[in-house]
Amino acid sequence: MAIRRPSPQVVLFARLAVSALLLWLLVTKIGTNWSEAIPDPTAKTVAWLVGALALTALGVVVSAVRWAAVLDALDVAAPFRRLVSLYFAGLFMGNVLPSTIGGDALRISRLSRDTGEGPTVFASVVLERLTGWIVLPVMTITGLVVNPGLRELGRASRLAAGVAFGTLLLLVGVLVLTGRPGKGIEGRLEHNEGWRRFTGAVRFGIQHLVREPLQAARIVGFGFTYQLILICAALMAARALNLPSGAGPTALLAFVPAVLIAQVLPISISGLGVREGLFVLFLNPLGVPRSQAIALGLLLYLLNLVVSLLGAPSFAVGNRGRDRIEPAGDDRP
Numbered sequence: 423m424a425i426r427r428p429s430p431q432v433v434l435f436a437r438l439a440v441s442a443l444l445l446w447l448l449v450t451k452i453g454t455n456w457s458e459a460i461p462d463p464t465a466k467t468v469a470w471l472v473g474a475l476a477l478t479a480l481g482v483v484v485s486a487v488r489w490a491a492v493l494d495a496l497d498v499a500a501p502f503r504r505l506v507s508l509y510f511a512g513l514f515m516g517n518v519l520p521s522t523i524g525g526d527a528l529r530i531s532r533l534s535r536d537t538g539e540g541p542t543v544f545a546s547v548v549l550e551r552l553t554g555w556i557v558l559p560v561m562t563i564t565g566l567v568v569n570p571g572l573r574e575l576g577r578a579s580r581l582a583a584g585v586a587f588g589t590l591l592l593l594v595g596v597l598v599l600t601g602r603p604g605k606g607i608e609g610r611l612e613h614n615e616g617w618r619r620f621t622g623a624v625r626f627g628i629q630h631l632v633r634e635p636l637q638a639a640r641i642v643g644f645g646f647t648y649q650l651i652l653i654c655a656a657l658m659a660a661r662a663l664n665l666p667s668g669a670g671p672t673a674l675l676a677f678v679p680a681v682l683i684a685q686v687l688p689i690s691i692s693g694l695g696v697r698e699g700l701f702v703l704f705l706n707p708l709g710v711p712r713s714q715a716i717a718l719g720l721l722l723y724l725l726n727l728v729v730s731l732l733g734a735p736s737f738a739v740g741n742r743g744r745d746r747i748e749p750a751g752d753d754r755p
Contacts, residue, residue: 438691440689440690440695442695443695444690444694444695444696444698444699445694445695445698447699448695448698448699448702448712448716459663459711459713459714459716459717460717461662461663461664467662470658470659470661470662471658471659471662473655473658474655474656474658474659474662474721474725475655475725475728475729477651477652477654477655477658478652478655478725478726478728478729479729479732480651481648481651481652481655482506482509482510482513482729483506484644484647484648484651485509485550485648486502486505486506486508486509487502487644488550488553488641488644488645488648489505489509489529489546489547489550490502490505491637491640491641491644492546492549492550492627492641493505493543493546494637495627495630495631495634495637495638495641496542496545496546496549496626496627496630497542497630498537498539498542498543498546499537500533500536500537504533504536505533507733507736508528508529508532508533508736509525509529509733510730510732510733510736511525511528511529511532511733511736511737512524512525512526512528512529512733513525513726513729513730513733514730514731514732514733514734514736514737515528515733515737516692516730517692517726517727517730518727518730518731518734526547526551528737529547530543530544530547541622541623541626542626544619544623545622545623545624545626545627546627548623548624548627549623549624549627549631549641550641552593552596552624552627553641553642553644553645554645554649554682554683555589555590555592555593556590556593556642556645557642557645557646557648557649557679558586558589558649558679558680558682558683559585559586559587559589559590559679559683560586561646561649561650561653561675561676561679562582562583562585562586562675562676562677562679562680563583563586563587564675564676565672565673565674565675565676565677565679566579566582566583566586566676568672568675569672569673569676572672572673572676575704575707575708576707577703578677578703578704578706578707581680581703581704582676582677582680582704585680585683585684586679586680586683589683596621596624597624597628599621600621600624600625600628649679649682652678652682653671653674653675653678653679655722655725656674656678656718656722657670657671657674659718659721659722659725660674660718662721663714663717663718663721664714665705665710665714665718666708666709666710668705668708668709668710669705669708669710669718673704673705673708677700677701677704677705680700680704681697681700681701681704681719684696684697684700685697685700692723692726692727693723694723697719697722697723698715698716698719698720700719701715701716701718701719702715702716705718
């Protein structure tokens with residue numbers, strides 16, 4: 423008997439409920455201690471916030487650079503301005519509009535329509551995301567190695583290391599499975615269309631990148647650049663909130679990537695509640711009050727939300743274009 427999948431509306435409601443519940447649990451633990459989380463509105467605070475916002479926007483552009491590098495490796499030509507526009511439109515859809523369909527689906531749909539290379543565009547987005555499975559764990563491990571004190575925080579240290587090494591193991595598992603088409607677990611999952619598309623995309627992309635090691639190194643390099651920009655933005659946000667010195671560069675290098683990995687789990691809306699709870703777990707042992715740790719998570723979410731609003735025009739224009747070019751179809755984002 424086939425298992426009936428829940429409707430998108432049910433999934434969306436469940437994710438909203440999880441986010442609301444997690445945030446409520448965190449806020450009730452703080453009580454009335456929110457005053458320490460709100461910084462004085464000084465020129466210095468504003469400067470840190472503006473810097474964090476600018477870096478968040480820059481990160482989107484660098485993401486588009488990484489995507490362009492992947493597309494180039496897969497022999498797909500696309501104007502860079504178009505890729506930036508699609509990235510912002512995808513962020514708007516994923517972060518501003520309540521939906522179970524992410525911004526990646528929008529990017530794939532629209533660029534596939536532009537280029538006529540649907541499977542290759544899908545593979546480019548899959549490979550782009552897989553670079554995060556390499557970059558983020560390596561950054562967390564680097565932070566833990568560079569700052570020995572971060573390895574002595576008990577549960578926080580164990581969780582960060584577990585997330586990092588677990589992600590690397592998952593990546594190795596995916597590569598092994600996709601390298602053995604029709605065998606083992608991969609063979610038993612062949613009836614699943616989503617799994618077939620995913621493994622086919624990974625296999626196709628890896629075959630190209632193995633022949634172009636310099637291209638692969640370039641893509642990973644852009645991945646590190648992008649994540650370092652996000653960590654610098656988080657550091658500026660921490661300075662704007664006057665977080666204690668314990669939440670310094672190496673601490674954020676170790677813990678922000680672990681948070682970024684965990685918040686993509688599809689159990690909440692845009693990681694709300696998950697991100698804030700993890701910041702409490704990671705930063706509280708460093709002397710950061712719970713209220714400030716939660717405030718950091720919410721501030722990073724708001725920064726991303728503000729930057730995502732820049733994608734509203736691209737999203738709207740793309741929708742009108744889609745209605746003219748593709749009045750009907752099942753692959754709309």
